[in-house]
Amino acid sequence: MADSAGTVFDVVILGGGSGGYACALRAAQLGLTVVLVEKAELGGTCLHRGCIPTKALLHAAEVADSSRESDQFGVRSTFEGIDMPAVNAYKDGVVGRLYKGLQGLVKSRKITFVAGMGRLVSATAVEVDGQRYEGRHVVLATGSTPKSLPGLDIDGTLVINSDHALKLDTVPSSVVVLGGGVIGCEFASVWKSFGADVTIVEALPHLVPLEDDQASKALEKAFRKRKIGFELGARFAGVERSEKGVRVGLENGKTIEADLLLVAVGRGPVSQELGYQQVGVEMDRGFVKVDEHCRTNVATISAVGDLIPTPQLAHVGFGEGIMVAERLAGLDPAPIDYDGVPRVTYSEPEVASVGITEERAKEKYGEGSVESITYDLAGNGKSQILRTAGFVKLVRQKDGPVVGIHMVGSRVGELVAEAQLIYGWEAYPDDVASLIHAHPTQTEAVGEAHLALAGKPLHAHG
Numbered sequence: 164m165a166d167s168a169g170t171v172f173d174v175v176i177l178g179g180g181s182g183g184y185a186c187a188l189r190a191a192q193l194g195l196t197v198v199l200v201e202k203a204e205l206g207g208t209c210l211h212r213g214c215i216p217t218k219a220l221l222h223a224a225e226v227a228d229s230s231r232e233s234d235q236f237g238v239r240s241t242f243e244g245i246d247m248p249a250v251n252a253y254k255d256g257v258v259g260r261l262y263k264g265l266q267g268l269v270k271s272r273k274i275t276f277v278a279g280m281g282r283l284v285s286a287t288a289v290e291v292d293g294q295r296y297e298g299r300h301v302v303l304a305t306g307s308t309p310k311s312l313p314g315l316d317i318d319g320t321l322v323i324n325s326d327h328a329l330k331l332d333t334v335p336s337s338v339v340v341l342g343g344g345v346i347g348c349e350f351a352s353v354w355k356s357f358g359a360d361v362t363i364v365e366a367l368p369h370l371v372p373l374e375d376d377q378a379s380k381a382l383e384k385a386f387r388k389r390k391i392g393f394e395l396g397a398r399f400a401g402v403e404r405s406e407k408g409v410r411v412g413l414e415n416g417k418t419i420e421a422d423l424l425l426v427a428v429g430r431g432p433v434s435q436e437l438g439y440q441q442v443g444v445e446m447d448r449g450f451v452k453v454d455e456h457c458r459t460n461v462a463t464i465s466a467v468g469d470l471i472p473t474p475q476l477a478h479v480g481f482g483e484g485i486m487v488a489e490r491l492a493g494l495d496p497a498p499i500d501y502d503g504v505p506r507v508t509y510s511e512p513e514v515a516s517v518g519i520t521e522e523r524a525k526e527k528y529g530e531g532s533v534e535s536i537t538y539d540l541a542g543n544g545k546s547q548i549l550r551t552a553g554f555v556k557l558v559r560q561k562d563g564p565v566v567g568i569h570m571v572g573s574r575v576g577e578l579v580a581e582a583q584l585i586y587g588w589e590a591y592p593d594d595v596a597s598l599i600h601a602h603p604t605q606t607e608a609v610g611e612a613h614l615a616l617a618g619k620p621l622h623a624h625g
C-alpha cells in the first residue's frame with residue numbers, strides 16, 4: 164500500500180540527521196523520489212546538539228583565551244568574563260542560519276519532508292501518525308543519544324549530559340567530566356577557558372584513548388599545563404548531592420566535589436521500539452548490522468550513521484548516506500575505508516589523525532616492520548608564532564607507504580585534509596617530501612615530517 168495519493172517513493176528515509184539528510188540530498192540529486200521523516204529538527208545531533216554548537220563554544224573559548232593571554236603578544240586587553248547568554252546567542256545564531264539553509268536545500272531538491280515520529284512497519288514502509296509511506300527502499304538513520312552508566316541517573320541539572328551542557332546559561336565554577344573521550348575533552352577545554360575548575364575522570368589509562376598513545380600523552384601534558392585536572396584509570400563509583408552540588412566518588416577511594424557532573428561516556432543507538440526487530444532487521448547490542456555497503460540483512464533496507472557500528476562522526480554519516488543513495492540509484496560506489504576517515508578532537512590543543520596508530524600498525528605488519536617519526540612543532544615557524552606545542556607523527560610500513568598521521572597542537576585539525584590525501588594516496592615519504600609547502604604555515608610541519616622520514620630533515624635534528 165502506498166500513501167494516500169497512492170505514491171510509491173524510491174526511498175523512504177527514517178531520521179533527518181547527517182546520515183539521513185545526506186542520503187536524501189544525494190538520492191534526489193540522482194533523480195530518485197525521496198521521503199525524509201524527522202521527529203525533531205532536520206539536521207539532527209550534529210547541527211543542533213553536537214558538532215556545530217560545540218565548535219561555536221570552542222571558538223568563544225579561544226577568543227576568551229586570546230583576550231586573557233593577549234599580553235604574551237604585547238597586546239593590552241582586559242578579560243572581564245563570560246556572558247553566557249551572549250555566548251549562547253552567538254552559538255544559536257550559527258545553528259539557526261545553518262538550519263535555515265539546510266531546510267531550504269531539502270525543499271529545493273524536491274524531497275518530501277515529513278515532520279513526525281516514524282516507525283518501520285514493513286520491509287518497504289514507514290508509518291508516521293497513521294500515514295504510511297511506501298518505498299522501493301528504506302534507509303534507517305535514527306542516530307544515537309547520550310548513554311549513562313548503570314545506576315547513574317541524569318537529572319539534567321546537577322548530573323547532565325552533552326545535550327544539557329549546551330543549554331547552560333551560566334558558567335559553572337567547577338565541573339567533573341566523566342569520560343575522557345572526544346566529547347568530554349572538548350567540554351573540559353571550553354569550561355576551563357571560560358574559567359571553571361575542571362576534572363576529567365577516565366576509566367582507561369589515557370585521554371582520547373582511541374588515538375595514538377603519543378597523541379594522548381601530549382594532550383595530557385597540554386591539559387596539565389592548562390591546569391585541567393584528570394584522573395586516569397579511575398572508575399566511577401557513585402555520585403551524591405553535596406552542599407556545593409555533587410560529590411563524585413571513584414573506586415580508588417577519591418572523591419571530587421563540583422557544581423556539576425557531566426556524563427560523557429559515549430552514545431548509544433536509537434533503535435528501540437521502532438519496529439526494526441519486528442521486521443526482522445538483524446541487530447547487535449542495539450546497533451543495526453550492515454555489510455560494507457550499509458545493506459542490512461533485509462534486501463530493501465539499508466542503515467547509516469550512528470545507528471550502525473561505525474565511527475560516530477557526522478562526516479561518516481554523510482559518507483554512508485551518499486554511498487547508499489548512489490547504490491540505490493544504480494551506481495557502483497566503493498565501500499568506505501574507515502581508517503581513512505579523519506578524526507579531530509577540537510579541544511585546545513587539538514588532536515587530529517587519519518590512518519592507524521603505531522600500535523595497530525605493529526599488530527598489522529609486525530613489530531619490526533613499522534617505522535615512525537615525530538616532528539616537533541618547536542621547529543615550525545607558524546606554530547611558534549601561535550605559541551603552540553605539539554607534533555606531527557608519521558607511521559609507515561617499513562619501505563612502504565605512510566599508514567598513519569597523528570597530530571597535536573592548536574589548529575592542527577586544519578592539517579588533517581592533507582594528511583588524509585597522503586593516507587588515501589598511499590604515499591611514500593619521498594612523494595610528499597618533494598612537495599613544497601608554503602612558508603610559514605603549519606602545513607610545513609606535515610612536509611617537514613615527511614622530509615625527515617625520507618632521510619632528509621630540514622628544520623629538524625637527525
Ligand SMILES: Cc1cc2nc3c(=O)[nH]c(=O)nc-3n(C[C@H](O)[C@H](O)[C@H](O)COP(=O)(O)OP(=O)(O)OC[C@H]3O[C@@H](n4cnc5c(N)ncnc54)[C@H](O)[C@@H]3O)c2cc1C
Nearest residue numbers: 178180181182202207208209213281306468469475476477
Ligand atoms: C557533543 C557532540 C559533539 C560532536 N562533535 C562532532 C564533531 O565535531 N564532528 C563530528 O564529525 N561528529 C561530531 N559529533 C557526532 C555527530 O553529531 C554524529 O555522529 C552525527 O550527528 C550522527 O548522524 P546520524 O544521522 O547518524 O544521527 P543523528 O544526527 O542523531 O540524527 C538522527 C535523527 O533521527 C531522528 N529520529 C530518531 N528516531 C526517529 C523516529 N522514530 N522518527 C523520526 N525521526 C527520528 C532524530 O530526531 C535525529 O534528528 C558530536 C556529537 C556530540 C553529541
